[in-house]
Amino acid sequence: MSLMSKLLTSTIATTAILSAGMSEGDLTKYFKKFIVKNPAVEVLGSEIIETRKIDTAKGWEVYLTNMKLKHKGKEVSVPQTVFVNGDLITPVLMNMDTKRNYVNEYKPSLSVEYYKNDHLLFGDKNAKHKLVIFSDPQCPFCMEIMPEIMDAVKKYPKTFALYYYHLPLLRIHPVSGTLVRIMHIAQHKGQSDVVYKLYSLKIDARETDVDKIIKAVKDHSGFVVTKEEIEAKEVQEAISQDEALAAKVMVTGTPTVYVDGKWDKMRDKYKKFLP
Numbered sequence: 182m183s184l185m186s187k188l189l190t191s192t193i194a195t196t197a198i199l200s201a202g203m204s205e206g207d208l209t210k211y212f213k214k215f216i217v218k219n220p221a222v223e224v225l226g227s228e229i230i231e232t233r234k235i236d237t238a239k240g241w242e243v244y245l246t247n248m249k250l251k252h253k254g255k256e257v258s259v260p261q262t263v264f265v266n267g268d269l270i271t272p273v274l275m276n277m278d279t280k281r282n283y284v285n286e287y288k289p290s291l292s293v294e295y296y297k298n299d300h301l302l303f304g305d306k307n308a309k310h311k312l313v314i315f316s317d318p319q320c321p322f323c324m325e326i327m328p329e330i331m332d333a334v335k336k337y338p339k340t341f342a343l344y345y346y347h348l349p350l351l352r353i354h355p356v357s358g359t360l361v362r363i364m365h366i367a368q369h370k371g372q373s374d375v376v377y378k379l380y381s382l383k384i385d386a387r388e389t390d391v392d393k394i395i396k397a398v399k400d401h402s403g404f405v406v407t408k409e410e411i412e413a414k415e416v417q418e419a420i421s422q423d424e425a426l427a428a429k430v431m432v433t434g435t436p437t438v439y440v441d442g443k444w445d446k447m448r449d450k451y452k453k454f455l456p
Contacts (some may be wrong), residue, residue, distance in 0.1 A: 186246035203265050205229055205245060211270055212248050216261065225249040227254065230431065231289040235331035238283065240266045241274060245289045245431055262287060288437075288444035289430045294440075296344055302373050303334040310454050313344045313439040315432050317424075318364065318379050319354035319386050323436045326448055327380050330438075337456055345376065346423045347433050354386040359394045362411045365419055367404055378402040 208227040208301050222455070226249040235241045237441060244264045245423065247258040262284050264274040274283040295313050298306065312334065316323045334341040349357035360379060367375035375398075382401045392410055399405055410416065438448040445451075 183381065201230075202268070203229075207270075208244070208246060208263070211263070212261065216272065217248070217250065219252075219338060221252060225251055227261075228258075230429075231412075233287065235264075235274075235283065237281075238274060238276070241283075242266070243274075243286060243287050247428070247431070258428050260428070260433060262431075266428045286446070288432065290444075291430060291439050291442045295346075295426065295430075296342075299369070300344045300346060302345040302368065302376060303331055304338045304340075306342050308338065308340055308342040310340060310451065311342045311344065312451055313346070313349040313442075315346045315427050315435055315437040317348055317350045317357050317435040318360050318376075318382070318385075319355060319357045322437045324380050326436060328377065328453040330451065331377050331380075333383055333455060334452065340454060340456060341451065346427060347420050347438075348424060348427050348432065349420070349437060356384055356386055356388040356394060359389075359391055359411060360398070361420055362416050363395075363398055363404070363406050365416055366406055366410055372404060375402050375404045378404075 189329045205227045208229065209224060212227060213224045228247045228249065229244045229249060232242055232244050235243055244263045244265055246261050246263060248261050250257050250259055261272065264283065265272050272284075275281065276283075291313055295308070296311060301393055304312075312330065314327070314330070316327055318324070319326075331343065334343040345368075347361040349361045351358050360382070366374070379398065379402060382397065384394070384397050388397075391411065393405060395408065395411075427437075436448060438445045438451075440450045
């Protein structure tokens with residue numbers, strides 16, 4: 182069960198009437214009254230990340246937001262997409278003829294803060310096209326497409342720059358908690374190819390024994406790392422920062438791919454720019 186599912190007990194879409202001119206205050210009231218039904222969760226506020234007009238749904242706008250919640254003493258941000266048309270607001274907007282669910286069509290654009298040098302995995306920072314990817318090395322689809330993308334960037338470094346963010350899905354792949362820290366260490370030691378190699382690592386996704394994981398990584402890639410390095414505070418903080426930056430743009434799954442600042446739903450737009 183996802184964090185959102187735990188926090189939001191209502192699964193029925195609710196349309197409400199609000200005053201014209203949507204504000205974060207309006208959204209907070211809406212979330213409190215209609216979205217968050219778990220009495221153990223407190224709605225602290227809301228943040229509007231981006232708004233866009235929907236060309237194929239006349240009069241409607243999409244609001245990409247984060248709900249600021251407090252649960253068991255911990256403050257969390259939970260992404261929430263809502264749709265607004267004048268005084269109407271709803272969390273689900275569908276075209277019954279085409280079966281198109283607009284919830285699945287939008288993510289926020291990226292700002293320049295996602296193009297920091299310490300996240301540049303492969304390619305030239307001055308390349309014409311910039312890719313940003315949030316990934317988990319044990320996600321099956323990540324394991325399928327990431328090597329292909331990395332191969333393209335390494336082959337055409339003047340065309341692409343690949344900025345990489347760790348987003349371990351620990352409920353599904355607990356082993357990724359250790360793997361992403363090893364990958365972070367390898368990259369910052371100038372061994373980005375270790376990141377590439379770990380996408381072909383065969384290991385039990387439920388493995389949590391750090392010593393076993395370290396050995397598996399060494400046997401597979403030749404990279405040697407110590408438990409002390411993995412458990413260093415700055416390494417753990419770096420992964421937490423990646424997760425925070427993912428949440429900031431409503432990224433919750435992997436692989437999530439951006440090309441030139443725009444979400445690439447099909448994850449293959451970069452192929453259009455191959456020389």
